[in-house]
């Protein structure tokens with residue numbers, strides 16, 4: 001039986017949260033002399049930002065709830081996904097005692113957040129096709145495992161994780177929170193795990209406004225979980241964690257969801273075209289299947305390709321030293337013009353011999369991966 005009380009650090013249960021001026025009087029009419037704000041206005045040329053924002057972001061949650069098929073009380077909003085990632089660690093893990101489990105290769109912030117909080121990390125690599133190694137995961141969980149991180153679609157591999165494996169972990173790891181990071185869910189043809197929140201009290205789903213919604217600069221992340229857990233996150237967050245401009249712009253974006261969907265359609269079409277074109281290049285070995293807005297691509301010589309592109313001011317992400325990503329660059333899908341530019345530079349590169357920087361006669365030839373069909 002899952003018990004949130006057992007999962008939380010004991011002192012979290014007894015914390016009295018900061019009570020803000022906007023908590024103590026929630027009306028919108030009146031003479032506000034309670035928050036030491038500047039009554040005259042803001043030292044800016046546009047907008048009035050002299051009043052503190054809604055600490056509970058009620059308007060956004062009210063609009064978001066029906067779109068996501070959850071209740072307002074099941075939504076936490078953070079300063080990017082980074083904030084709920086960190087708050088989950090701080091709420092549940094006692095340094096030197098508890099641990100969290102991640103499945104590399106995956107998003108780097110889970111590990112960084114564990115390190116910042118001095119919390120032990122258990123790593124169970126994904127299989128070579130970037131799926132959950134279920135038996136290994138179940139065997140690695142200890143009574144001190146408070147958080148299990150899953151990223152689906154996964155960054156940097158781009159693929160969805162098999163739903164059966166996620167479900168098994170939710171059912172078998174019932175003393176841990178199982179977090180499914182769905183930063184790229186808008187690009188995938190599959191329902192969100194938010195639809196399962198009422199079935200699994202240990203399920204947490206992360207999404208973000210940074211990718212499909214096109215609002216990375218605003219820093220707005222979503223966390224969906226049981227009302228009980230959301231209550232705990234609200235209790236320990238900084239009171240005014242989402243700024244007023246962010247709240248205003250997010251509300252506007254939500255009212256224009258159709259535009260987000262159109263951009264997703266466009267990016268998916270470009271992803272297809274980009275993959276087809278990359279496939280025709282002789283030094284591209286493998287394009288991993290993607291359910292996201294990027295492609296993980298294996299090159300004959302990733303390092304040389306990366307550096308060549310940088311010199312041409314085309315910047316991609318070098319993942320070639322990352323576990324299971326040997327020789328791979330991660331390429332975000334750009335606009336048609338941007339993708340064409342990338343392809344143009346790569347075609348130009350292919351007319352020059354790529355430096356094979358393997359020393360001769362070391363036997364490295366034998367360990368070079370087989371030329372895999374690049375489907």
Ligand SMILES: *Cc1c(COP(=O)(O)O)cnc(C)c1O
Nearest residue numbers: 080081082107155183208210221
């Ligand atoms: C980009 C990304 C995020 C988003 O982080 P924000 O802090 O919301 O910008 C979260 N998780 C993964 C796996 C990502 O790739």
